[in-house]
Amino acid sequence: MAPPPKDSPPESPPVEEPPSAPPPDDSGRQGERPSRVPPVLTMTGITKSFPGVRALAGVDLEVAPGEVHCLLGQNGAGKSTLIKVLAGAHQPDDGEITWQGHPVTLSSPSAATAKGIATIYQELDLVPHLSVAENVHLGHELATAGFIRAREAERATRSLLSRLGHPEISPRALVGELSAAGQQIVSMARALSHEVRLIVMDEPSAVLDPDEVENLFRIVAELTADGVAVIYISHRLEEIRRIGDRVTVLKDGRAVAGGLPAQSTATRDIVALMTGRDVEYSFPRRTEPLDESAEPVLRVEGLARRGEFEPVDLVVRPGEIVGLAGLVGSGRSEILETVYGARKPTAGRVVLDGKPLRTGSVVAAVKAGLGLAPEERKAQGLLMMESVTRNVTLSSLPRFSTGGWLDREGERTAARARTGELALHPNDPERAVRTFSGGNQQKAVLARWLLRGCRVLLLDEPTRGVDVGARSELYALIRQLADQGVAVLLVSSELPEVLGLADRVLVLREGRVVHTAPAEQLDESRVLDLVMEGSPEPEGRP
Amino acid sequence: MLNSPPSLSKTDPAGPPTSSAARPALPGWVDLRTLALLGVLAILVLVGALTKPDQFLSTGNLQLILTQASVIGVVTVGITFVIIGGGIDLSVGAMVALASVWATTLATQDFGFGGMLMCAVLVGLGAGLINGVLIAYGPMVPFIATLAMMASARGLSLQLSEGKTQMVTVDSVLSLGERDAYVLGIPPLVLVFAVVTVLGWLLLNRTTFGRRTVAIGGNAEAARLAGIAVKRQRLMLYLLSGLCCGIAAFMLIILTGSGQNTNGNLYELDAIAAAIIGGTLLSGGRGTIVGSVLGVLIFTTITNLFALNNLQSAPQQIAKGAIIVAAVLLQRRLNRTDN
Numbered sequence: 078m079a080p081p082p083k084d085s086p087p088e089s090p091p092v093e094e095p096p097s098a099p100p101p102d103d104s105g106r107q108g109e110r111p112s113r114v115p116p117v118l119t120m121t122g123i124t125k126s127f128p129g130v131r132a133l134a135g136v137d138l139e140v141a142p143g144e145v146h147c148l149l150g151q152n153g154a155g156k157s158t159l160i161k162v163l164a165g166a167h168q169p170d171d172g173e174i175t176w177q178g179h180p181v182t183l184s185s186p187s188a189a190t191a192k193g194i195a196t197i198y199q200e201l202d203l204v205p206h207l208s209v210a211e212n213v214h215l216g217h218e219l220a221t222a223g224f225i226r227a228r229e230a231e232r233a234t235r236s237l238l239s240r241l242g243h244p245e246i247s248p249r250a251l252v253g254e255l256s257a258a259g260q261q262i263v264s265m266a267r268a269l270s271h272e273v274r275l276i277v278m279d280e281p282s283a284v285l286d287p288d289e290v291e292n293l294f295r296i297v298a299e300l301t302a303d304g305v306a307v308i309y310i311s312h313r314l315e316e317i318r319r320i321g322d323r324v325t326v327l328k329d330g331r332a333v334a335g336g337l338p339a340q341s342t343a344t345r346d347i348v349a350l351m352t353g354r355d356v357e358y359s360f361p362r363r364t365e366p367l368d369e370s371a372e373p374v375l376r377v378e379g380l381a382r383r384g385e386f387e388p389v390d391l392v393v394r395p396g397e398i399v400g401l402a403g404l405v406g407s408g409r410s411e412i413l414e415t416v417y418g419a420r421k422p423t424a425g426r427v428v429l430d431g432k433p434l435r436t437g438s439v440v441a442a443v444k445a446g447l448g449l450a451p452e453e454r455k456a457q458g459l460l461m462m463e464s465v466t467r468n469v470t471l472s473s474l475p476r477f478s479t480g481g482w483l484d485r486e487g488e489r490t491a492a493r494a495r496t497g498e499l500a501l502h503p504n505d506p507e508r509a510v511r512t513f514s515g516g517n518q519q520k521a522v523l524a525r526w527l528l529r530g531c532r533v534l535l536l537d538e539p540t541r542g543v544d545v546g547a548r549s550e551l552y553a554l555i556r557q558l559a560d561q562g563v564a565v566l567l568v569s570s571e572l573p574e575v576l577g578l579a580d581r582v583l584v585l586r587e588g589r590v591v592h593t594a595p596a597e598q599l600d601e602s603r604v605l606d607l608v609m610e611g612s613p614e615p616e617g618r619p
Numbered sequence: 620m621l622n623s624p625p626s627l628s629k630t631d632p633a634g635p636p637t638s639s640a641a642r643p644a645l646p647g648w649v650d651l652r653t654l655a656l657l658g659v660l661a662i663l664v665l666v667g668a669l670t671k672p673d674q675f676l677s678t679g680n681l682q683l684i685l686t687q688a689s690v691i692g693v694v695t696v697g698i699t700f701v702i703i704g705g706g707i708d709l710s711v712g713a714m715v716a717l718a719s720v721w722a723t724t725l726a727t728q729d730f731g732f733g734g735m736l737m738c739a740v741l742v743g744l745g746a747g748l749i750n751g752v753l754i755a756y757g758p759m760v761p762f763i764a765t766l767a768m769m770a771s772a773r774g775l776s777l778q779l780s781e782g783k784t785q786m787v788t789v790d791s792v793l794s795l796g797e798r799d800a801y802v803l804g805i806p807p808l809v810l811v812f813a814v815v816t817v818l819g820w821l822l823l824n825r826t827t828f829g830r831r832t833v834a835i836g837g838n839a840e841a842a843r844l845a846g847i848a849v850k851r852q853r854l855m856l857y858l859l860s861g862l863c864c865g866i867a868a869f870m871l872i873i874l875t876g877s878g879q880n881t882n883g884n885l886y887e888l889d890a891i892a893a894a895i896i897g898g899t900l901l902s903g904g905r906g907t908i909v910g911s912v913l914g915v916l917i918f919t920t921i922t923n924l925f926a927l928n929n930l931q932s933a934p935q936q937i938a939k940g941a942i943i944v945a946a947v948l949l950q951r952r953l954n955r956t957d958n
Binding site: 460461475 | 825827830831833837840842844845847904
């Protein structure tokens with residue numbers, strides 16, 4: 078992806094105004110700026126119900142021009158519903174929206190756009206087979222009598238992209254061929270192609286690497302300097318501290334706190350507001366020392382995939398958690414999926430308990446005792462329309478069948494037992510898995526492998542989209558599985574997670590293992606250095 | 620290995636509100652959709668009883684409706700599996716034609732009843748195998764692979780029969796179509812249809828095969844990563860569809876006493892339409908055998924009503940189209956309410 082923009086002289090609008098918007102590390106922006114000016118947006122008493130669920134129960138929100146207003150809340154707290162109301166995608170059952178001093182009804186997404194409200198969704202809403210320029214102007218094409226003025230659109234797109242610090246993205250490139258981060262830039266360019274006064278960003282940093290996050294912050298700073306308001310949703314408190322002006326915390330469809338100063342409110346208080354507890358996640362410590370002499374369960378020998386990652390060697394012992402740290406695109410997920418047989422290696426092999434696995438076969442891997450909790454839970458992990466039970470037993474069907482005939486009662490009993498162990502909430506495994514929160518969906522995935530009884534568990538971003546409270550539970554669970562002798566190979570974008578959970582960490586950069594060390598010998602800044610700069614000298618491997 | 624239970628806190632504030640009380644007491648297959656389909660069928664019967672009271676409800680007419688539903692019904696059961704599994708089979712009509720022609724060539728008829736049945740089934744399985752291999756291991760898009768099979772199988776059946784109607788001379792085959800062969804007033808073809816329906820229902824709802832079908836149709840990638848042999852399952856689905864077509868072809872031979880290359884014309888559209896009306900999701904992952912069978916019965920009853928009232932086939936086609944649209948719109952509403 079793009080290199081971090083250095084000082085990026087913006088071509089167009091960003092005007093250098095009094096509270097100039099220098100690059101991110103700006104400590105001059107404190108949380109006091111808003112509230113003197115009349116708010117650009119006021120939402121009062123917004124309620125919205127769906128069959129069986131009260132998603133919003135009277136939310137108030139006030140956003141000042143030029144401020145970064147952060148929305149915090151656990152999954153299911155109502156953030157997504159709220160921004161969909163704001164985007165015109167949902168109609169509130171009750172409540173009022175005042176926009177620039179006038180009461181408005183946002184009856185459709187285009188009505189919201191026309192008012193100057195743009196939304197960048199977490200799941201990007203782009204058309205993969207259209208070009209960047211076509212996507213940017215989708216729905217408001219530059220056209221004469223129906224004929225698109227392609228050159229003009231490309232020119233306009235190019236200037237938007239350079240303003241966003243990514244002049245290297247070609248307006249003619251197909252969106253489907255861009256990385257997730259590139260696609261997000263396109264989404265943002267689309268938002269800016271309108272006359273916007275408010276941009277809603279739903280977890281924009283989730284798909285971004287640290288250097289791209291810096292770029293995002295720079296863009297946000299420029300926008301706000303222009304007087305554009307930003308509603309920023311993120312699970313990452315440190316980001317909110319960095320760029321936020323004020324924070325509104327949602328819980329169970331209500332705003333439990335509105336307009337808190339983003340920088341000076343104590344983390345403890347914010348977490349307490351979100352969860353009703355006052356702990357952030359903690360990493361369970363290993364109770365017994367790792368048996369270093371134990372024969373490794375999993376041995377990866379010279380495994381490589383051309384164009385994705387160079388030969389990698391690693392071993393995981395029973396009870397050990399090995400972490401793969403690296404940026405998006407460093408090859409971590411690819412390694413995991415190749416070990417699992419979901420991708421065919423161009424070289425090397427995977428040995429389980431001394432026996433080489435047939436490469437490129439998930440069936441063989443699962444049979445041998447591997448399990449994977451994939452990165453994209455919804456797309457790769459679960460059958461969203463089916464019950465938790467059916468998702469849990471999916472990998473163990475032969476155990477519940479005689480001659481192909483299913484013992485459904487046995488299935489239900491076994492699934493319920495496993496989900497009970499994992500404290501699935503609510504523990505009703507007959508419910509469709511899509512009705513559960515992210516953390517509980519992940520528990521369903523883990524329950525599948527728990528039931529199957531796997532020897533090696535591959536975890537790819539196990540806590541993505543999981544809220545703070547449920548995270549600690551998952552951490553404890555992973556630790557517990559390891560303590561029972563499962564070998565765990567863990568991939569995560571969140572360094573504290575890798576460092577906190579793993580016994581040993583492999584640091585990856587651009588498809589290459591640049592460093593291997595016990596987790597306690599590493600800290601976040603050291604790993605960050607390694608993943609971004611690469612290790613200058615070949616480090617000794619323990 | 621992973622035995623001792625991790626005991627974790629029972630609180631997870633992120634969990635959605637519980638609605639555990641709302642578990643329907645009805646058996647699994649009696650849901651709102653099934654009831655709606657039964658309602659439509661009941662209305663059609665009512666219309667028939669009112670417009671042609673003597674003819675519609677006569678035993679002969681009811682036997683006729685069910686017999687007509689049987690052939691396309693067996694095809695529909697097969698295609699329902701394919702669609703639930705995330706595929707489509709456009710070649711069912713052509714496979715029925717090919718199997719019916721091949722099983723009624725003079726050479727095959729020499730082998731008598733068993734030989735003809737075997738031939739029809741094997742031709743169906745063979746065509747299904749080609750479909751399945753192309754789609755699962757090609758890999759080809761199901762639409763295109765089965766479109767190619769539709770053209771080829773239809774062409775081959777024309778070549779084999781030289782466009783002639785091949786009359787059946789084997790008495791044991793012909794006699795099954797006679798009134799004497801009815802069991803308690805039920806034509807044997809209807810019994811076959813009933814058996815296929817029951818077996819199909821059991822296969823979908825009570826076996827690993829069915830579960831895997833739903834899994835690969837609902838999310839093929841998730842199924843693959845869960846360790847399911849997705850390709851093999853796909854292959855099996857097209858084999859199953861081919862098998863059903865082979866059986867249907869033999870039923871058609873009994874019904875018409877002949878085999879010809881125009882048999883099974885547009886069956887693919889009728890079968891897909893019946894499955895869709897029955898609530899099968901064209902994108903895969905959801906569908907029921909009961910729904911598909913009711914879809915077939917609804918279609919057949921409409922055809923019968925139009926015939927009894929001496930209406931041309933044009934309004935009949937229009938009515939079928941309208942029913943498809945209405946059914947899909949209704950289902951969307953039902954889906955929305957139970958989400």
